[in-house]
Amino acid sequence: MKYVVTGGAGFIGSNLVDKLVSKNHEVHVIDNFITGKNENCNRKAQYHKIDISDIDNFSKIKKILFNVDTVFHLAALARVQPSILNPVKYELNNSIGIINMLKSSEEMNVRRFVYSSSSSVYGPTEKLPSLELDLPNPISPYANQKYYGELCCKMFHQLYGIETVSLRYFNVFGERQNIGGAYATVIGIFIDQFMNGKSLTINGDGNQKRDFTYVGDVVRANILSSTSKKVGKGDVLNIGSGENVTINAIANLIGSKKIHLDPVNEPYANLANISKAKDLLGWEPLVRVEDWLKDLKIN
Secondary structure (H helix, E strand, O other): EEEEEEEEHHHHHHHHHHHHHOOOEEEEEEEOOOOOOOOHHHOEEEEOOOOOOOHHHHHHHHHHOOOEEEEOOOOOOHHHHHHHHHHHHHHHHHHHHHHHHHHHHOOOOOEEEEEEHHHHHHHOOOOOOOOOOOOOOOHHHHHHHHHHHHHHHHHHHHHOOOOOEEEEOOEEOOOOOOOOOOOOOHHHHHHHHOOOOEEEEOOOOOOEOOEEHHHHHHHHHHHHHOOOOOOOOEEEEOOOOOOEEEEHHHHHHHHOOOOEEEOOOOOEEOOEEEEEHHHHHHHOOOHHHHHHHHHHHOO
């Protein structure tokens, strides 16, 4: 089977590429390598350095999509805080990028389009765990763009018939997570600070709760979303662990001293209701963040 993974040189995308390649599929990766890394590349996959947000690349993208079964669209500028600092840059990359990929996929008769969305679309809420039917309340450009992408997926299915699925990820962690720079995850930042003998920096009081989801579980959710006959009509699914832990608890598992900084503009807690993914995909998380950190042996 032939698959395309956008953002396949990034954190989640490269893990997905590895899994697809291990199953002897033909895998093509579209990545502009702005945040993707050469060291994440799998030599058995074919890579195309293309900016999907550039309309002039539309014909190039269509050629790559010839005879493709599923497009896994992971390419995006990620993270909430950088999007607040650079909203125009994020809008150009994330919103135009998905329209380009959806339209080219539809024109090339791609069977299914699996979109990587984010739990950030829920925004601040006192109602936990979050259900897919809950009213979105995005409070950052990144969250708004992810919700826009979901609406585009649903619209393209309704207008053009292409099968689409949107997956709302909750705080993904694991191998190849970014540990430095604007796109680093909180666990990645903590690990980097610990390994460099620095105190762990925590925004706010550290009692914020997050639903952390292992990257391998996210990869399985993507593959199941491509094959399940129960989805494809613009469905939206939460992909989380179904548990949440405090930032302080994560910091304590990693070790080192802690420094508390001013809070940032983000929801105080999130937690996924994953019953829909269990029902429609036959999926469930297998790795808990506490167990992964204990096995990491960074001490």
